[in-house]
Amino acid sequence: MRNPKTGSKKRTATRLLKIVGLLLLLAAGASVVLVGNFSREIEKRFSGRRWSIPSRVLSDTTMLYPGQTFPRKQLEAKLGRLGYRKVSGSPERKGEIKVADSRIEVFLRDFITPQQTSIGFPLRIHYQKDSIESLTRIDTGEPVPLLELEPEELMLFxxxxxxxxxxxxxxxxxxxxxxxxxxxxxxxxxxxxxxxxxxxxxxxxxxxxxxxxxxxxxTITQQLAKNYFLTPEKTFSRKFKELMISLVMESKYxxxxxxxxxxxxxxxxxxxxxxxxxxxxxxxxxxxxxxxxxxxxxxxxxxxxxxxxxxxxxxxxxxxxxxxxxxxxxxxxxxxxxxxxxxxxxxLQPMATAEYETYAKQAPYFMDYLSHQLHTLYSPDALSTLGLSIYTSLDPEAQRAAEEALIKGLSRLEKANPSLLRQEPEKRLQGAIVVLQPRTGYILAMVGGRKYGESQFNRITQAHRQPGSAFKPFVFLAAMDEYTPATILSNEDTPYMIEGREWRPENYSPIPESHITMRMALAKSVNRATADLTMKIGVERIIKAASAFGFSTPLPSYPSISLGSAEVIPMEIARAYCAFAADGLLPHPISLKEVANEKGEVLERRHLTMGNATSPEKAFLITSMLRSVTEAGTARSLKDKGVSFPVAGKTGTTNDFKDAWFVGYTPDILALVWVGFDDGTPIKASGSAAALPIFADLMKSIPQHSSGGWFQPPPGIVNRTICSMSAQLAVEGRCPEPVQELFLAENAPNEPCEIHTGSGRDSGAEPFRQIIRDVKKFFGIR
Incomplete structure (x- = not known):
């Protein structure tokens, strides 16, 4: 007879088995669904962009070559910023450097730019004082004629x-x-x-x-699952998901x-x-x-x-x-x-690491200027995720030198004149510097203010200031079709009636001569002589000539613009001066050179863009006259400040000493310096006193950018020996004060001196005798 209790137990067991089976079936189904979900999520994350890679902004590369002046301490610091590590013995691994008294031994690293792939090798750099005497491969003994160092990282997006x-x-x-x-x-x-x-x-x-x-x-797979897909909380469910994701990853990859x-x-x-x-x-x-x-x-x-x-x-x-x-x-x-x-x-190896550095944006004013351009090409999301390599024109040595020169110069002014000191950061004495390669427009350095943390206003690209006498070269250029550097101008106190109002320019410093040559008028920044020239050629000719140099701000049709009364943007003044140094070609300022993706493929490349501002001959004449500024004019103290190589340049000082300028250049480099208060408070110093010393400090700090060479005259320039009294061809044995002067071929004098020939001997010589001493001093004639 069947036991009722046994049957009941069997039915209970059967029901339990069914329940367990159903639960297992549901668990299996859930697992399948869960694995499927994990699988799709893994595929989605791994098949797309796996990480947000910030785009890197890089400086320009640095060239080294025998004969170049590049102070050893400066090169040593640069290699340190690039992450090269000092060792006591000869460098045996890439990225190592040994420094001795007269040489640097460095094992260069590989690097890739859109222009080249460079394979590192051990190099010995021999120094003679601050000049590179030779570059030699340590492994082969072969001389290296030219070397390119990798760019420095400047910023990340x-x-x-x-x-x-x-x-x-x-x-x-x-x-x-x-x-x-x-x-x-x-x-x-x-x-x-x-x-x-x-x-x-x-x-x-x-x-x-x-x-x-x-x-x-x-395991590594579990760590990846936790870090890439999950939150960090410590729960059983999170650990279970970690295990499941790990198993799925291992099955798919x-x-x-x-x-x-x-x-x-x-x-x-x-x-x-x-x-x-x-x-x-x-x-x-x-x-x-x-x-x-x-x-x-x-x-x-x-x-x-x-x-x-x-x-x-x-x-x-x-x-x-x-x-x-x-x-x-x-x-x-x-x-x-x-x-x-x-x-x-x-x-046994000691623990030798790189220098610890926190993240800091270098050259912040330059980076803001660059970022504005980049954001017209790429969205903020693209810049912060695509891992682009952004190659710029910035030269780190020039940038550091500009920053240091500006701070030093402003502090020097405040120390000399304590009334310039201000407690409020927004009211402090300010300055700005931009450094350009005149033949390319590459921006090598940009300092838009005294301290970026206190003011992000970029005075190089955003300020509108009166240039003062820094505008005069464009006035003299406008006259070159008709006049020459030897043309005599009036320096007399002359009132001019302009639209019923009197305009009576005054010189900043006394000039005793009543007449002066155009060359010396520009060299000494003589306002009265400049006004005389303005009235001779007309304001419209000046505006037309200046407009070819790319000024975007309006130039009013009023004679005072010849003395720099119209506001301009400092970057545009610097760019315009570049044309004098580049055979009359006007470059477009370039900060961004190339953009490459993670594979090194070039996405964007900025080519040189040049406009025609003036002829090579006129540009050369203005350069020649601007060299007189630094040798016999308002910037003649430049040599006393330690700048031994030739420089063309112009000081600028505005009414009431509100702005101080100096723009100087060589065939290799151009720099503009501005000093002033944002609110126009007078600084009580001229361009030669406030801006010129900053320029000098900058140039002395970057000798690698100054070869010491000078501009070669183009075919349309001729050299003539003229009488300093008449500006006509000197007559040998008769003209007591012959000098050399440069002319456009079509404007060169052809007639012999009328003062010292025939019946006209000494006739009317008195007005010219007054400039003899000045001309003699400039040309070094006893």
Whole structure:
């Protein structure tokens, strides 16, 4: 007879089995759905752009060549900024440098720009005082005629994450770095399916044995799943998701793919407020070199950081970092991944790192100017995510020299005249500098104000100021079709009636001569003589001539514009002067040279754009006259300030001393300096007193940009020996004061001196005798 209790138990068991089966079926279904969801999410994230890579702004490259003046200390500092590390012996690895009294030995690094791929080699740079005597390859002994150093990083365009990352391909990562990471984090990575129970047990045993956390239990795949897909909370559900994602990743991607993603993802510390992510960026941050140049010791240091980057950072505690590094080296040796000799050498290596630097935007006024242009080409999101390489015209040495010269010059003025001091930052004495390559328009340096943190207003590109006498070269240029540098102008006190009103220009300093040549009128910045010339040629001719030089601000039809009364933008004055140095060609200022994507493909390239402002002959004549400014005129103190090479330039001072200017140039470089208060308060100093010393300090700091050469006259320029009294051809033996002067061929004098020939001998000579002393002084005639 059937037992009722037995039947009841069987029915209960059957129902339980059905329930369990149903639950398992539901769990399996849920797992399938969950795995499917994870699979789609992984594919979506890995198939698209995996990271937001900030775009990097880079300086121009730097040229070195024998015979170049490039102070050794300055080059040493540059190599330091580029991350080259000093060693006591000869450099044996790329990125190392040894400095001696008369030479620098450096193992150059590889670098790629859109223009070239440069492979590093060991180089010896011999110095003779501050000049490079020779460049020689250490490995072959061959002379190097020209060398190009890699650009410096100036700025990054960050997104909201503020992560700095430099992607690496696993093929470019040295084996000993991979081994170090595996030894530190997951030695069985290539042998498990994404989770490693044996590894968890081994890590637990090791930690208990040593009484400290020496090994972790999570695999590399699990770490990647946690960092890339999940939030950091410590819950069972998050751990379950981590395990599931790890298994899915392992089923869909190869071990090499997972390892490469991991090496580019891991958090490796902080540079100020910026997160360092990935082994590529960490290599540069901690050691100033790419991953393929890391030694075993350095690779072990980086691998040791992964567990707790800020705790084990060599910048935080070198001893603790070294202890962690040695644990990684021991693990590499125990797995047979390095030899006994490699182990002994690596364990004894001192902890030598790059200099710690927080993130700081360099050349901030230049960067603002550049950013404005970039944002017309790319969205902020593109700049912060696409990892573009943005190549600029900036010269870091010129930029630093300009910043230092401006601060020094303004402080010097305030010390000499304490009434210029202001407590409120927005009211302080200001200044600005721009440095250009006149034949290309490349902006080498830009300082838009005294201190960017106090004022972001860029006085080079945004200010509208009266140029004063800095505008006069355009007046004299306008007269060149009819007049010459030898033309005599009146320096008499003359009132002019303009639209019923009297205009009576005054000179800033006494000029005793009643008449003066055009050359000396420009050299000494004589207002009365300039006004005389203006009235002779007419204001409209001046406006027409100046307009060809690209001024965007209106030039009113009033004679006082010849003395610089019309406001202009300082950048436009600098650009206009470039035409005098570039055979009359007007360059467009260039800050952005090229933009390349992550593959090195050029997306944007700025070509030189030149307009015709004037003829080569007229540009040369103005340059010749502006050289007289620095040799016999208002800027003649330039040599006393230590500038020994020839310079053409012009000072500028406005009414009531509200603005002080100097614009100077050579065939190689042009610099504009402006000093003043934003509100127009007088600074009580002229251009020669306020701006010229700053220019001098700048030029002395960048001798590599001044070859000492001078402009060659174009075919349409002739040299004539003239009588200084009549401006006609000198008659040998009769004219007592012959001088050399330059002319346009079509305007050169053809007639002999009328004063010292025939019946006209000495007739009417009196007006010209008054300028003899001045002319003699300029040309060095006794």
């Amino acid at each position: 960050f997104g909201k994450e503020r992560e700095e990352r430099r992607l690496v391909s696993l093929d470019d990562v040295p084996k000993h770095l991979i081994d170090a990471v595996l030894a530190a984090e997951d030695a069985r990575f290539f042998h498990h399916p994404g989770m490693d129970p044996l590894g968890i047990i081994r890590a637990l045993a090791s930690n208990l044995r040593h009484g400290a956390l020496r090994q972790g239990g999570s 190869s071990k090499k793919e997972i390892l490469e993603i991991y090496l580019n993802e891991i958090y490796m510390g902080n540079k100020g407020s910026v997160s360092i992510n990935g082994i590529g960026e960490a290599s540069f941050f901690y050691f100033g070199k790419p991953v393929n140049d890391l030694s075993i010791s350095e690779a072990a240091t980086l691998a040791g950081l992964i567990r707790a980057p800020n705790h084990y950072s060599p910048f935080a505690d070198k001893n603790r970092s070294m202890q962690r590094r040695n644990i990684v080296i021991e693990s590499m040796f125990s797995h047979g991944w390095i030899s006994r000799q490699e182990f002994d050498n690596s364990i």
